[in-house]
Amino acid sequence: MSDSSTSARSLEDVVARVLPAVASIQAGSGRGTGFFVRSDSLLTNAHVVGSESTVRIQTAAKQYQGRVVRLSPGTDLALIQVYNADPQQPYLSLGSGRSVRAGQEVIAVGFALGVLSNTVTRGIVSALRTTRSVLLIQTDAAINPGNSGGPLVDRDGTVVGVNSMRVNGAQGSEGLAFAVAIDHGTELLQGNAPLTAAATPAQDLNRMMNGSSETSDLRERGETEYRRTLEQAVRSAAQIDDYWDRYSKSCLVSAARVGDRSWFAVFEPNGVRIVATSAYNCETWLGEVRTAAEGIRTALVAASETGRRHGVYPGVMRDLRRQHRLDWTGWER
Known part of the structure; x- marks a missing residue:
C-alpha cells in the first residue's frame, strides 16, 4: 500500500515539474507541441512548423512569439528561438535516447489535437529502432495528433525523446508510436548540420513495416x-x-x-x-x-x-x- 502511493506521488511530481516547460505551438494553420530546452529556445517536430518561419507559443502561464532558427527534416526536428524570452521560464533537462532500455517506463506530454493542454500518457519503451542514421524510441505511450513535438521523459523528468509519429502497422495491425531520440535534438542545439534526407523517419518506417514497392x-x-x-x-x-x-x-x-x-x-x-x-x-x-x-x-x-x-x-x-x-x-x- 505504501509503495503504491509513493509511486503515484512520484509520477505526479514528475508531471508537475515537466508541464510548465511544455507549450502549444501554432505555425500558420498547423498546431502541435514543443518544449523549452533553454529559457529562450524550444524543440518541436519539423512537420509541426512546416514551411512557417514564425510561430506562436502558449504555455500554461505565458504567450510568446518565436522564429524557426534550425530545421532538420531528416530527423523531423526544429529549433525555435523565443522573442522577449522570460529568464525565469522553466525548461527541461536533456538525457539520451541511447540510455533507455526495453521495458523502461516513460511519459509522453503534449497538447492533444493541438489544443487540449496537459495531456499525459504513460507507457513503456518497446524497443529502439534505427532508420537511416536516426535513432527512434518505440513506445506504447499514446502519441496523438497535436502531441507531436512534445517531450518523452523518463521517471526523473529527463527528456529522452521527442514525440513524433504514429505509424500504421502492416495488414491492419495496431499502429505503433515513435519518438525521435533527444540525442538528435542536442545535436541541433549544438549547431551541428541538420540532417537532410529524401524521406522522413515516418516514411522510412512505413517502408520497413509495410514493404517498399514502386x-x-x-x-x-x-x-x-x-x-x-x-x-x-x-x-x-x-x-x-x-x-x-x-x-x-x-x-x-x-x-x-x-x-x-x-x-x-x-x-x-x-x-x-x-x-x-x-x-x-x-x-x-x-x-x-x-x-x-x-x-x-x-x-x-x-x-x-x-x-x-x-x-x-x-x-x-x-x-x-x-x-x-x-x-x-x-x-x-
Whole structure:
C-alpha cells in the first residue's frame, strides 16, 4: 500500500515539474507541441512548423512569439528561438535516447489535437529502432495528433525523446508510436548540420513495416508534393483572409458557407452577395478576391490530379486539406 502511493506521488511530481516547460505551438494553420530546452529556445517536430518561419507559443502561464532558427527534416526536428524570452521560464533537462532500455517506463506530454493542454500518457519503451542514421524510441505511450513535438521523459523528468509519429502497422495491425531520440535534438542545439534526407523517419518506417514497392514509393512522393502545394497555398490564403476581413463588414450582404474559409464562397455560383452602394469599391474588392482565390483553386486542382495519378488516396488528400484549413465541398465534385 505504501509503495503504491509513493509511486503515484512520484509520477505526479514528475508531471508537475515537466508541464510548465511544455507549450502549444501554432505555425500558420498547423498546431502541435514543443518544449523549452533553454529559457529562450524550444524543440518541436519539423512537420509541426512546416514551411512557417514564425510561430506562436502558449504555455500554461505565458504567450510568446518565436522564429524557426534550425530545421532538420531528416530527423523531423526544429529549433525555435523565443522573442522577449522570460529568464525565469522553466525548461527541461536533456538525457539520451541511447540510455533507455526495453521495458523502461516513460511519459509522453503534449497538447492533444493541438489544443487540449496537459495531456499525459504513460507507457513503456518497446524497443529502439534505427532508420537511416536516426535513432527512434518505440513506445506504447499514446502519441496523438497535436502531441507531436512534445517531450518523452523518463521517471526523473529527463527528456529522452521527442514525440513524433504514429505509424500504421502492416495488414491492419495496431499502429505503433515513435519518438525521435533527444540525442538528435542536442545535436541541433549544438549547431551541428541538420540532417537532410529524401524521406522522413515516418516514411522510412512505413517502408520497413509495410514493404517498399514502386507503387508505394510513387504514392509517397505524390503525398509529399501535395503537402508542399498546400503549404504554399496556405501562405496565399492567409493574405486573402486579411483582405476579406478588412472589407467584408462594409461590402458583404451574405456569403455561402461552403468550406474552411469564408471567402471560399466565391467558388460557388451566386455564393457572394455584396451591397449595391458603399464608401468602398466593393465590386473591385470582390473581383480581386475572386482572382486570388482562383489561383489557389487552380493550383490545388492540378495538385489533386497529380496526386491521383501517383496513387494518393482521396481521404489522405482530404485530411491534409483539413489540417491546412483548405477544405471546400467542391474539391471532389
